[in-house]
Amino acid sequence: MTAAVRVRFAPSPTGWLHVGGARTAYFNWLFARQHSGVFVLRIEDTDLDRSSAESERGVLDDLRWLGLEWDEGPDRGGALGPYRQSERLDLYRRRATELLQRGAAYPCFCRDDELEERRAAALAAGRPPHYDGRCRKLTDAERDERRREGRPESVRFAAPPRDQVLNDLVRGEVTFPSGMVGDFILLRASGLPTYNFACVVDDSAMKISHVIRAEEHLSNTARQLMLYQALEEPAPEFAHVALILNPDRTKMSKRGGEASVAVGDWRKAGYLPEALLSYLALLGFHPGDDREVLSREELLQSFTLDRVGRSGSVFDAAKLRWMNAHYLHAMSGADLRRAGAAFLPEAAGSVGPDHLERLLEAVRTDLGTLADLPHALEPFLAGDVRFEPDARALIDSESARRVCATLSSEIGPLDDWRAEVFKSAVQSVGKRLGLKGRDLYQPVRIALTGRTHGPELPIVAELLGKNLCATRLHLVSS
RNA sequence: GGCGCUAUCGUCUAGGGGUCCAGGACAGGUGGUUCUCAGCCAUCAGACCGGGGUUCGAAUCCCCGUAGCGCUACCA
Numbered sequence: 001m002t003a004a005v006r007v008r009f010a011p012s013p014t015g016w017l018h019v020g021g022a023r024t025a026y027f028n029w030l031f032a033r034q035h036s037g038v039f040v041l042r043i044e045d046t047d048l049d050r051s052s053a054e055s056e057r058g059v060l061d062d063l064r065w066l067g068l069e070w071d072e073g074p075d076r077g078g079a080l081g082p083y084r085q086s087e088r089l090d091l092y093r094r095r096a097t098e099l100l101q102r103g104a105a106y107p108c109f110c111r112d113d114e115l116e117e118r119r120a121a122a123l124a125a126g127r128p129p130h131y132d133g134r135c136r137k138l139t140d141a142e143r144d145e146r147r148r149e150g151r152p153e154s155v156r157f158a159a160p161p162r163d164q165v166l167n168d169l170v171r172g173e174v175t176f177p178s179g180m181v182g183d184f185i186l187l188r189a190s191g192l193p194t195y196n197f198a199c200v201v202d203d204s205a206m207k208i209s210h211v212i213r214a215e216e217h218l219s220n221t222a223r224q225l226m227l228y229q230a231l232e233e234p235a236p237e238f239a240h241v242a243l244i245l246n247p248d249r250t251k252m253s254k255r256g257g258e259a260s261v262a263v264g265d266w267r268k269a270g271y272l273p274e275a276l277l278s279y280l281a282l283l284g285f286h287p288g289d290d291r292e293v294l295s296r297e298e299l300l301q302s303f304t305l306d307r308v309g310r311s312g313s314v315f316d317a318a319k320l321r322w323m324n325a326h327y328l329h330a331m332s333g334a335d336l337r338r339a340g341a342a343f344l345p346e347a348a349g350s351v352g353p354d355h356l357e358r359l360l361e362a363v364r365t366d367l368g369t370l371a372d373l374p375h376a377l378e379p380f381l382a383g384d385v386r387f388e389p390d391a392r393a394l395i396d397s398e399s400a401r402r403v404c405a406t407l408s409s410e411i412g413p414l415d416d417w418r419a420e421v422f423k424s425a426v427q428s429v430g431k432r433l434g435l436k437g438r439d440l441y442q443p444v445r446i447a448l449t450g451r452t453h454g455p456e457l458p459i460v461a462e463l464l465g466k467n468l469c470a471t472r473l474h475l476v477s478s
Numbered sequence: 479g480g481c482g483c484u485a486u487c488g489u490c491u492a493g494g495g496g497u498c499c500a501g502g503a504c505a506g507g508u509g510g511u512u513c514u515c516a517g518c519c520a521u522c523a524g525a526c527c528g529g530g531g532u533u534c535g536a537a538u539c540c541c542c543g544u545a546g547c548g549c550u551a552c553c554a
Binding site: 010011012014044046047049050108110112115116119122123124125126127128129130152154156171174175176177179180181182184185186187188189190192194195196198199214215216217218219220222240242243245247249250251279282283284286288289290291292293309310311312313314315316318319320321322323325329365366367368 | 479480481482483484485488489490491492501502503504505515516517518546547548549550551552553554
């Protein structure tokens with residue numbers, strides 16, 4: 001039988017959740033759910049300077065907002081915790097000691113400035129800027145001497161001269177020639193582990209079966225493979241997903257792109273979590289048919305790692321917006337009211353929930369994001385209406401006055417109108433006034449909405465029936 | 479510099495030797511929806527990085543270039 005599937009998402013809390021991270025988390029989540037596996041959330045906070053509790057909260061918040069629940073994590077525990085690397089320091093120390101005793105690692109006493117200098121020299125001489133290994137062959141006496149000198153002491157891995165072959169689930173067989181990696185640090189002088197070491201120790205301690213992560217870690221995998229061997233632990237399967245790119249095709253970051261990299265920014269801008277996730281999933285994954293939008297349920301059906309692309313993808317904010325609008329346009333009034341609660345204008349509170357929901361359904365096709373709500377709703381809520389210049393001019397026109405005056409006088413009997421009835425009524429008004437086409441409809445639209453465009457006719461008819469637009473019409477016709 | 483990964487319309491991508499004078503989506507153009515914006519519908523335009531092979535036949539396989547990116551940290 002195949003071993004239990006356990007995957008993890010391992011963000012470092014050094015900022016907010018990146019859209020690339022969100023996609024990685026989503027792929028992991030999908031994979032876990034598909035295989036009835038466990039989705040672990042692990043916080044990689046070994047870089048004390050850059051990590052913060054606030055960032056961790058932010059990342060967790062964003063993940064929750066996206067609806068990517070994890071089964072084990074810092075906030076909910078689990079059998080193989082703790083799930084914060086800063087709380088697992090003993091474990092790293094223990095594993096490092098093991099390696100030290102076995103001769104697979106050695107203490108290193110080189111100082112930062114010395115390393116920097118030698119690295120620069122190596123580069124200048126056209127050699128790989130790897131550690132030169134000078135502390136590797138130190139005798140015990142020499143080590144003690146350096147300790148007496150008070151030099152910083154770190155633990156360095158003695159990289160074996162062996163090729164590493166990775167069978168990546170998305171990229172296929174990848175070979176890393178020996179000599180590509182130098183002896184790298186396992187434990188810093190501060191006692192804190194470095195990424196590659198902590199990652200391997202944790203992934204094996206947490207019994208991770210599949211590591212699904214971004215491609216930037218592909219080369220790191222060579223180091224990690226060595227570590228698994230040295231630690232005598234089985235290596236998990238790996239799947240490296242291509243990066244999300246700026247328009248200039250560099251790795252997506254704050255600099256270099258106009259689109260935001262932070263999930264929280266999209267949230268604040270009125271994007272729906274399901275829209276963001278749908279967009280992100282199809283950035284790199286293709287279902288194999290012509291579907292262009294896949295819900296979480298559909299993805300659960302069709303997602304597979306072998307249909308994840310190998311080349312990077314440029315993040316296209318326009319398409320995300322389209323995706324968001326696509327979801328918005330299909331939402332029920334009730335769902336819109338819930339999702340858009342934070343964006344609703346104050347005046348929406350005075351309308352009553354049922355009515356508000358109908359209004360929301362009426363204007364939903366006007367929405368690109370939830371942030372468009374106030375503007376879309378404005379004409380239907382009490383208060384001043386600001387007419388756009390074009391609208392103003394039309395309202396002031398003679399034909400507008402005539403149409404509106406006539407319609408306004410007929411508001412009473414409009415009670416049960418539906419769309420078709422409304423249309424024919426407007427037409428009959430037009431006929432009576434000798435107006436048609438643009439001359440007729442433009443004034444009507446503007447009268448009803450205060451803008452040069454408005455909601456769908458059906459709801460307008462309903463609203464007219466409720467006299468909701470009476471004031472507006474009156475305002476215009478008087 | 480070294481190593482690795484990648485390379486189809488502006489963007490996301492389909493394509494895994496012939497069914498491809500390359501399909502879909504976003505963005506763009508045009509038209510329709512009794513006017514306009516949005517929406518919706520229709521429609522147009524738009525690509526196989528270059529060069530060599532292999533093959534009767536290559537976007538698809540191989541090699542070499544080139545380009546981009548990633549890693550090469552006591553960042554992750």
